Amino acid sequence: METVFHYGADAAYIGGKFLNLRAFSKNFDNDELKKAVKLAHKLGKKIFVTLNAIPNNSELELLPDYIQYLESIKVDSIIVSDLGVFNLAKQYSDIPITISTQANNMNWASVKMWKELGAKRVILARELSLREINEIRQKVTDIELEVFIHGAMCISISGRCLLSNYLTARDANRGECTQPCRWKYYLMEEKRPGEYFQVFEDERGSYIMNSKDLCTIEFLDKIIETGVDSLKIEGRMKSSYYAGITTKIYREAIDSYFEGTYSEDKIKEWKNELKNVSHRPYTSGFYLDKTNYNSQNYETSSYIRKYNYVGIVKEKISENSYLIEVKNKIKRGETIEIIRSKGEKISILLSEIINYENNDIIEEANPNQKIILEVGSSIQSGDLIRSLKTNATAN
Incomplete structure (x- = not known):
């Protein structure tokens, strides 16, 4: 968190010990959350706390006290995806509410609904094009819009996936995803146990669900021009080095755009620098067009590290x-x-x-x-x- 603030982030999204979608991360206990908010506000930054997992009934009973604690330490927003959590947050606090990408907002009508219910910000689904985002912005005003600009992509719509739960009993929608979409698969005919046949999507390999990582540095200006209010880098399970370098590059690019110095030469330098952090091959995601075979990495699920x-x-x-x-x-x-x-x-x-x-x-x-x-x-x-x-x- 300190690193991303040092390199120019305006806000950090962090998870507490309860109901967030990064169950394998160490996350922040209540005292650490309090210290994080104090440090962020001292620096003129903001803290968004994730409550974006979908709870069961027993967890709902714990939510009111936790929400009231988050309000008492003055977090700037909480991120939710479940309507029940949203309703409890409205009932027990005045904390501004951000709607998670898990809520799968892909059209202006759903964004308008969240606005009317009282949400302050909506993090749009990652499956939208520049044209679609611009249309949402034109049709719905007076609500903040946020989009992802860099990081890992999920094979499922807005991360709503049952594959991990089915194969490993660890639920992606509960923050425990084991990323089976990154695994290499073989085909076995039921009457020939032990005989494995490689699964090919084409001649290059069998990582049939393994998406490349999102990188938008080459068209960040087009994203800004859609009218969105916030740009999000995925990175809570990444290293400080990854978080720092990616934040620095996109901070420079955003500032360069508003200073009128955004150029092809700079874009080339920024992209080269983004290749210096641990990453999979890059893709433009859904921004420029529908994804195709070039959006997948067929050869390996490993990271490139320079x-x-x-x-x-x-x-x-x-x-x-x-x-x-x-x-x-x-x-x-x-x-x-x-x-x-x-x-x-x-x-x-x-x-x-x-x-x-x-x-x-x-x-x-x-x-x-x-x-x-x-x-x-x-x-x-x-x-x-x-x-x-x-x-x-x-x-």
């Missing part, structure tokens, strides 16, 4: 010295890059590594170790540090 996240700048010690917290092993002789919140990245050859505890010069630094780094240029607390993977390839 860089290692090796540390974060903690504080300035002296004029050119900074305290670094190491996240992954780095060695003397490696070249590292410091990703500043604004401006170009800085490349540094590690001619020496200084142990912060005793000022000894060491050959390598390990995770959770603190070191001193001499940097001639200005950097800030919160800047991320990376190194190129030795086996990295272009894509």
Whole structure:
């Protein structure tokens, strides 16, 4: 959360320990939620808390107290998909309500309904084109609209999927998705047990439900021009490095658009940088046209990784010295890059590594170790540090 704020996010979407769609994430307990809201408001940022899973009857009994707690700590909005949760939120609080993409809003009539019921914002379904979003904006005013601009895509409409529940007893609609759409499948005839036949959608492979990741940097200007109010990056189960880099790039692109400097050269640089975070091959999703075979990755469900996240700048010690917290092993002789919140990245050859505890010069630094780094240029607390993977390839 601190990282995305550092790199330019206006708001962070976070989950508590209850009723959110990221059950495998550590998530925030009540005290951490309170601290998160205080920090965000101190920075002039906002916190949206997810209550977007579909509850059963027993969980509904717990909701009033939890909703009232969220109101007491002054969260800026809660995100819901279920009408019952929406109704309880209206009954027990005055918290502004955001409608989740799970609610599958694909037309102006449903958005208009949520507006009339009292929702402040609707996160539109990911299956809409630019033309359709623009039409919704034209027909429904006085409600905020939000769209996804970067991240993993789900094979099911707005993430409403039963496949994980059926195969593993872990329900995607309860935040426990095991992503069986990313698995490789074979065909077995019932009278020939143990004989597996590969399933081909075409000659390139059998990952028949494995979507590429969404990337909109090349037409972000067109998305802004639809009149939407908020742009969302999917990333709560991602690393700080992923969240920071993607936030930085889209922040720069948005600012560039409004400054009148959005250009093909910049788009090329931004897209190249987005290839430096862990990702699957990219697709434009539904924005430009209906999806086709090019939207699927038939060869592998693995991620492409070009860089290692090796540390974060903690504080300035002296004029050119900074305290670094190491996240992954780095060695003397490696070249590292410091990703500043604004401006170009800085490349540094590690001619020496200084142990912060005793000022000894060491050959390598390990995770959770603190070191001193001499940097001639200005950097800030919160800047991320990376190194190129030795086996990295272009894509």
